[in-house]
Amino acid sequence: EAGVTQFPSHSVIEKGQTVTLRCDPISGHDNLYWYRRVMGKEIKFLLHFVKESKQDESGMPNNRFLAERTGGTYSTLKVQPAELEDSGVYFCASSHRLAGGPDTGELFFGEGSRLTVL
Amino acid sequence: GQNIDQPTEMTATEGAIVQINCTYQTSGFNGLFWYQQHAGEAPTFLSYNVLDGLEEKGRFSSFLSRSKGYSYLLLKELQMKDSASYLCAVRAFYGGATNKLIFGTGTLLAVQP
Numbered sequence: 001e002a003g004v005t006q007f008p009s010h011s012v013i014e015k016g017q018t019v020t021l022r023c024d025p026i027s028g029h030d031n032l033y034w035y036r037r038v039m040g041k042e043i044k045f046l047l048h049f050v051k052e053s054k055q056d057e058s059g060m061p062n063n064r065f066l067a068e069r070t071g072g073t074y075s076t077l078k079v080q081p082a083e084l085e086d087s088g089v090y091f092c093a094s095s096h097r098l099a100g101g102p103d104t105g106e107l108f109f110g111e112g113s114r115l116t117v118l
Numbered sequence: 119g120q121n122i123d124q125p126t127e128m129t130a131t132e133g134a135i136v137q138i139n140c141t142y143q144t145s146g147f148n149g150l151f152w153y154q155q156h157a158g159e160a161p162t163f164l165s166y167n168v169l170d171g172l173e174e175k176g177r178f179s180s181f182l183s184r185s186k187g188y189s190y191l192l193l194k195e196l197q198m199k200d201s202a203s204y205l206c207a208v209r210a211f212y213g214g215a216t217n218k219l220i221f222g223t224g225t226l227l228a229v230q231p
Contacts, residue, residue: 004160035219042122043161043205043221056218091161105149105209107219109160 002026004110006092012116018080021113025074025094032075033095033107034067038088046090049075061086082117089114120144122222124206129228130196138191138225140206148211151219152180152191155203164204165191193227201229 005024013019025032034046046065047057051072060067064083069075079086093107121143130136142150149168153161167173167182167189179192193200203224210218 033218035221040223042223043207043219045218045220048218106151106163106166109153109162111158111160 004092004094004108006090006110006113008113009111010114010116012118013082014118015084016081018078019082019115021077021079021090021092021115023075023077023092023110025092026096026108029094029096029108030072031095032069033093034075034077035091035093036088037091037112038085043091046077079115082115084117087115087117120208120210120220122206122208122220124204124222124225126223127226127228129230130193132196132198132229132231134196135192135194136196136227138193138204138206138227140189140191140222142187142189142206142208142220142222144187144208144210144220146211147184147208149209150180150182150189151207151209152178152189153205153207155205155224157203161205196229198229198231201227203227 007022011019030051032049035043037043045059048055049069052069066078089112091109091112093109095107124140151166152164154164155161165180167180172181177194182189203226205224206222207219
């Protein structure tokens with residue numbers, strides 16, 4: 001079974017440009033999350049999709065960030081225009097809803113997309 | 119507010135035992151996770167505690183005390199491949215948005231021969 005895949009693995013852009021990151025969750029996972037790790041700091045929550053709906057976007061830094069999950073499959077995270085402080089590693093994670101039984105809520109993470117804004 | 123503390127770095131010897139501590143302050147506590155992350159790779163799930171006590175899984179064990187806001191990850195019979203960053207994360211329940219994890223900065227463990 002394929003894990004969570006993210007593209008690109010590394011992107012280097014100039015301030016003011018646009019970048020779109022893509023995440024393909026594990027097939028069948030309704031929950032999709034975006035997290036970000038800025039250098040030297042902890043991984044921070046950005047937002048959560050349940051299928052195509054935004055469940056919680058309280059962690060989105062500002063309106064330069066736009067996340068979509070059309071059709072409830074893959075998701076994109078667009079940064080426009082990018083600023084220097086947007087540099088970091090953007091992680092995507094997915095999990096599935098469990099019908100009955102204990103819900104460990106285990107998140108499966110992708111390897112991340114490293115964004116460098118110059 | 120939400121706060122998670124864990125040591126930044128630790129060093130241990132191959133074959134030994136190491137304990138990585140994590141303290142947290144959060145509202146709506148709904149479970150504590152430990153993840154392992156090798157450099158440049160995805161964080162991978164190690165353990166989950168929601169009730170007080172010890173959860174054992176092979177060489178790894180995790181303990182939780184909710185009243186003290188404290189957890190530890192215990193790694194036994196250390197191997198070189200255990201050198202990685204260990205992330206403590208608390209799940210906070212927001213009335214629907216489960217699995218919103220709050221992470222510590224991670225503990226970088228170096229296992230020496």
